[in-house]
Amino acid sequence: MADEKKFAGYICTGCGIGERLDAGQLETIATRDGKMQSCRQHEMLCSKEGVQTIRDDIANEGVTHIMIAACSRRAKVEAFNFTEVAMSRANLREGVIWVRPDTDENRETTQEMADDYIRMACAEVKFMTQPTGSGEQELNKQILVVGGGITGMTAALETAAAGYPVHIVEKSGVLGGHAGGYYKSIPTRSPYAEPQDTGISQMIADVEANDSITVHLNSTLARTEGAPGRFNAEIATESGSSETLSFGAIIQATGFKLYDPSALPQYAYDKSADVVTNEELEGLVMQADGGPIKRPSDGKAVESVAFVQNVGQNSTEENELPYHSGIGDMIAIKQAMYFKELNGNCDTTILFDNLRTPGAAGEDFYRAGQQKMITFSKGAVTEVVPGSTLEVKFKDLILNDDATMQCDLVVLDVGMMPNTGPDPYAQLAVEEAEDEAEKEKARALLENAPPSILNLEYRQGTDLPHLKYGFTDSHFICFPYETRRTGIYAAGPTRRPMDMRQAADDAAGAAMKAIQAAENAGKGRAAHPRSGDLSFPSFRKEGCTQCKRCTVECPFGAINEDEKRYPIFNEARCRRCGTCMGACPVRVISFENYSVDTVGQQIKNVEVPEEWDEKPRILVLACENDAYPALDQSAMNGVEITQWARVVPVRCLGSISLSWITDSLNNGYDGIVLMGCQKGEDYQCHFVKGSEMGLERMSKVGDTLQTLNLEPERVASYEVAITDIQRAPKLINDMAETVQNIGMSPFKF
Amino acid sequence: MTELNTAMIEQYRNSFLQEVEANVEEGEWVKMCMQCGVCAGSCPLGNAWEHPPQEIFMMIRAGKREAVLSSDSMWMCTSCYNCISRCPRGLPITHIMHGLAHYAQRLGLVPKNQPTQRFAQMFWQNLNKKGRVNELKLGLSLYFMNGFGEGVKTSLKMKDIGLGMLKTKRMAVTEAFGGHGVKDLSGFQKIMKKAHELEDARIQKSGN
Ligand code: SF4
Ligand code: SF4
Numbered sequence: 001m002a003d004e005k006k007f008a009g010y011i012c013t014g015c016g017i018g019e020r021l022d023a024g025q026l027e028t029i030a031t032r033d034g035k036m037q038s039c040r041q042h043e044m045l046c047s048k049e050g051v052q053t054i055r056d057d058i059a060n061e062g063v064t065h066i067m068i069a070a071c072s073r074r075a076k077v078e079a080f081n082f083t084e085v086a087m088s089r090a091n092l093r094e095g096v097i098w099v100r101p102d103t104d105e106n107r108e109t110t111q112e113m114a115d116d117y118i119r120m121a122c123a124e125v126k127f128m129t130q131p132t133g134s135g136e137q138e139l140n141k142q143i144l145v146v147g148g149g150i151t152g153m154t155a156a157l158e159t160a161a162a163g164y165p166v167h168i169v170e171k172s173g174v175l176g177g178h179a180g181g182y183y184k185s186i187p188t189r190s191p192y193a194e195p196q197d198t199g200i201s202q203m204i205a206d207v208e209a210n211d212s213i214t215v216h217l218n219s220t221l222a223r224t225e226g227a228p229g230r231f232n233a234e235i236a237t238e239s240g241s242s243e244t245l246s247f248g249a250i251i252q253a254t255g256f257k258l259y260d261p262s263a264l265p266q267y268a269y270d271k272s273a274d275v276v277t278n279e280e281l282e283g284l285v286m287q288a289d290g291g292p293i294k295r296p297s298d299g300k301a302v303e304s305v306a307f308v309q310n311v312g313q314n315s316t317e318e319n320e321l322p323y324h325s326g327i328g329d330m331i332a333i334k335q336a337m338y339f340k341e342l343n344g345n346c347d348t349t350i351l352f353d354n355l356r357t358p359g360a361a362g363e364d365f366y367r368a369g370q371q372k373m374i375t376f377s378k379g380a381v382t383e384v385v386p387g388s389t390l391e392v393k394f395k396d397l398i399l400n401d402d403a404t405m406q407c408d409l410v411v412l413d414v415g416m417m418p419n420t421g422p423d424p425y426a427q428l429a430v431e432e433a434e435d436e437a438e439k440e441k442a443r444a445l446l447e448n449a450p451p452s453i454l455n456l457e458y459r460q461g462t463d464l465p466h467l468k469y470g471f472t473d474s475h476f477i478c479f480p481y482e483t484r485r486t487g488i489y490a491a492g493p494t495r496r497p498m499d500m501r502q503a504a505d506d507a508a509g510a511a512m513k514a515i516q517a518a519e520n521a522g523k524g525r526a527a528h529p530r531s532g533d534l535s536f537p538s539f540r541k542e543g544c545t546q547c548k549r550c551t552v553e554c555p556f557g558a559i560n561e562d563e564k565r566y567p568i569f570n571e572a573r574c575r576r577c578g579t580c581m582g583a584c585p586v587r588v589i590s591f592e593n594y595s596v597d598t599v600g601q602q603i604k605n606v607e608v609p610e611e612w613d614e615k616p617r618i619l620v621l622a623c624e625n626d627a628y629p630a631l632d633q634s635a636m637n638g639v640e641i642t643q644w645a646r647v648v649p650v651r652c653l654g655s656i657s658l659s660w661i662t663d664s665l666n667n668g669y670d671g672i673v674l675m676g677c678q679k680g681e682d683y684q685c686h687f688v689k690g691s692e693m694g695l696e697r698m699s700k701v702g703d704t705l706q707t708l709n710l711e712p713e714r715v716a717s718y719e720v721a722i723t724d725i726q727r728a729p730k731l732i733n734d735m736a737e738t739v740q741n742i743g744m745s746p747f748k749f
Numbered sequence: 750m751t752e753l754n755t756a757m758i759e760q761y762r763n764s765f766l767q768e769v770e771a772n773v774e775e776g777e778w779v780k781m782c783m784q785c786g787v788c789a790g791s792c793p794l795g796n797a798w799e800h801p802p803q804e805i806f807m808m809i810r811a812g813k814r815e816a817v818l819s820s821d822s823m824w825m826c827t828s829c830y831n832c833i834s835r836c837p838r839g840l841p842i843t844h845i846m847h848g849l850a851h852y853a854q855r856l857g858l859v860p861k862n863q864p865t866q867r868f869a870q871m872f873w874q875n876l877n878k879k880g881r882v883n884e885l886k887l888g889l890s891l892y893f894m895n896g897f898g899e900g901v902k903t904s905l906k907m908k909d910i911g912l913g914m915l916k917t918k919r920m921a922v923t924e925a926f927g928g929h930g931v932k933d934l935s936g937f938q939k940i941m942k943k944a945h946e947l948e949d950a951r952i953q954k955s956g957n
């Protein structure tokens with residue numbers, strides 16, 4: 001790229017833009033106010049010829065910065081894809097003509113809207129540089145899988161099959177995990193009527209025979225440092241030896257532990273050998289070796305068995321699991337079938353509360369169980385009385401009766417708990433707890449934290465952040481494998497309770513993501529959701545006050561600190577959300593294509609009319625992931641937006657700098673609407689915590705308003721979903737009404 | 750039939766469900782009920798019953814033999830088929846209700862003076878006489894089912910309808926005296942006898 005900057009504007013007159021707007025005036029604005037050195041109009045800029053015009057200018061005229069005034073920046077991205085220049089887009093179609101009525105009395109304000117969007121886009125591109133990557137990127141194709149159970153092995157096999165070398169680190173002395181000790185598994189193929197072979201021995205054999213897979217048994221991770229493309233992991237064996245290897249990406253498949261029913265004395269788990277967990281039953285079946293299943297106390301072949309479902313799950317009680325694993329009932333049906341297969345005419349009763357047999361397969365399996373004469377009783381077990389024959393007391397929930405049954409063996413359906421490391425934010429949770437009770441809870445979590453698994457050398461803690469109940473955090477709907485540590489993917493029951501089939505599917509997904517992360521790191525590209533973005537945050541060291549806001553607020557733990565406590569941005573870990581940029585009180589963090597200036601200048605270049613013109617200005621900062629697309633959608637549906645609105649897309653609410661708010665209020669904007677994604681436990685924020693951080697920061701805007709003596713209603717922040725096609729425009733229009741009611745801002749110059 | 754009852758108790762000591770499977774029409778479906786309660790919610794008479802179908806099925810599985818067979822719930826079924834058309838598991842609920850009623854009747858466990866049972870018996874006897882239902886006689890015996898006084902009262906109340914039916918030739922007074930039967934009455938009686946024999950043999954076999 002030439003050192004000299006050359007700015008060119010392109011105005012599309014297609015899609016009705018030419019008919020609705022005065023393109024000549026737009027061109028004048030672009031060259032006169034926007035200082036574009038050249039400006040062209042085209043009747044269909046996204047056409048082959050239109051695009052070629054731009055290409056020719058880049059090739060022949062040395063254009064380095066282009067401003068395209070056409071449709072939304074989310075439209076025609078393939079046509080307007082010029083990787084060698086910096087580009088901004090003025091949204092005249094979705095942003096202006098589609099949201100304004102085509103009437104004479106609206107012509108003037110519609111044109112003013114368009115004029116402003118041209119000014120904004122010109123200002124934006126002036127402060128942009130086309131990102132070129134840092135040059136620090138490394139391609140390392142080797143993938144590390146932590147855990148050698150069904151998830152880990154599947155992940156390894158899938159990764160190897162795609163041509164990437166894998167190392168499995170397994171804590172125990174064998175591969176196979178829990179499933180290695182199971183007799184059979186829940187059927188995964190039609191007609192879903194019989195338990196099927198687990199396939200584990202075959203899988204172990206496949207892993208062992210695969211040249212691309214190296215297995216480290218009796219091993220753990222003593223230390224992991226680096227970033228995608230350059231992780232260094234120290235693999236320590238039980239015997240004390242260790243080796244350090246480098247990896248492009250990591251998959252954490254550390255599986256689950258089972259809830260210990262000793263905490264619930266009513267089930268007599270500690271008192272009778274003949275009360276076993278569902279996992280222990282698998283052991284009994286394996287011991288029986290094809291013969292009848294015998295009960296542990298005296299070796300008698302079991303003639304009647306009761307399955308007690310939902311033990312310590314889905315509960316509000318202390319020391320029980322607040323969630324349900326979701327697969328215990330399928331396991332009970334499978335295991336009841338073991339008895340029908342191996343123990344002749346054995347009475348099998350499943351005492352359930354809510355029978356969960358999800359999916360078509362689940363329903364078929366349930367019916368198959370009924371066909372086999374497994375008795376299903378809706379009952380809440382109150383007590384198991386030990387004895388040579390066990391007595392199970394339960395409340396029959398259909399007949400509303402207290403009932404008892406006798407049996408030789410009781411099987412408890414206990415829930416799955418994630419096998420994860422300590423939550424890096426456990427300490428923070430204690431500090432941030434709002435009341436004493438909450439603080440106490442947070443403290444207990446911190447004190448009972450499990451040992452670390454990854455031993456990450458990250459400023460923000462040693463392991464993957466948790467969402468809830470110890471499960472790793474990932475966006476449930478949109479990107480389930482993406483954790484809050486870029487390049488480290490969680491798969492299997494460490495992410496949420498699941499069965500073997502789901503774990504295998506999960507592993508395949510995580511393997512693909514890990515490969516993608518390694519490849520992206522090699523090219524210096526961002527991972528989801530700004531996939532492909534080559535920009536990365538950098539900071540002006542001289543200005544940095546070492547306040548640590550950036551290192552604390554980065555939702556992805558991307559930023560470490562050097563010895564002098566300056567931030568180190570590990571760009572391969574960075575997701576380009578801009579939260580650090582929004583957090584920095586001295587505004588020294590920026591991206592090549594997104595900065596305090598690229599947005600700040602857009603705000604400044606909107607023409608704010610005098611107070612007596614009665615033309616208010618409303619600034620809308622809309623998250624580019626949900627709110628902005630929602631606005632585009634509403635434009636397509638012809639929903640009107642007030643002519644006073646000027647919408648600026650931002651990467652994330654978390655990237656919003658308070659200075660933008662202060663500046664716009666000082667410049668005479670009458671209202672400000674902020675739109676981010678849903679925060680909290682069931683967040684929708686694509687950057688997990690970005691929206692929350694942003695909203696938190698915005699809660700302090702009140703002080704600014706007070707100092708300026710402005711009404712608090714002038715700034716409103718909302719959580720907006722991509723489906724809010726009617727609501728998003730309404731929120732903006734509501735602000736127009738508010739301004740109408742409280743009057744214009746006195747800060748117009 | 751109480752001997753048969755004792756024999757059945759003896760044989761299926763462990764499982765009333767198995768007894769129902771072997772002896773009740775469509776009884777093998779009972780185990781397939783998933784207790785969703787749709788039948789109970791769909792039955793137009795369900796809330797007048799002591800045990801709606803869902804509950805009957807659960808009681809069978811819970812081994813509540815006495816309570817089920819001496820219940821009058823299944824006698825209340827009007828064969829409206831609402832439940833069948835709605836049961837997500839496709840249970841032929843109506844048929845099971847009638848099957849249970851019939852089985853209870855065979856075992857002599859029907860509650861005394863159960864009105865629908867009495868009417869069913871009346872219908873059966875009426876039908877058996879001539880191989881076809883004599884509506885006039887059946888109607889009259891229904892009116893007089895609960896005594897002479899009530900019979901007269903009901904008859905008087907229905908008098909206008911009766912006269913109307915006579916006028917439009919929907920009813921013939923002559924039917925009250927003997928009435929006409931099927932063409933081959935003795936053939937019909939033979940069929941019925943054979944059917945009884947087969948049924949008895951089946952139950953007997955199952956009861957041994
Ligand atoms: S842009 Fe986001 S992910 Fe990257 S360092 Fe800043 S806060 Fe972290
Ligand atoms: S937030 Fe800004 S001032 Fe604070 S440490 Fe980070 S770069 Fe430095």
Ligand code: SF4
Pocket residue numbers: 781782783784785786787788789802803806835836837838839840842
């Ligand atoms: S509708 Fe069918 S499955 Fe549901 S309770 Fe009734 S019989 Fe059982």
Ligand code: SF4
Pocket residue numbers: 791792793794795802825826827828829830831832833842843846
């Ligand atoms: S057929 Fe019988 S049991 Fe079924 S809904 Fe009708 S009356 Fe109720």
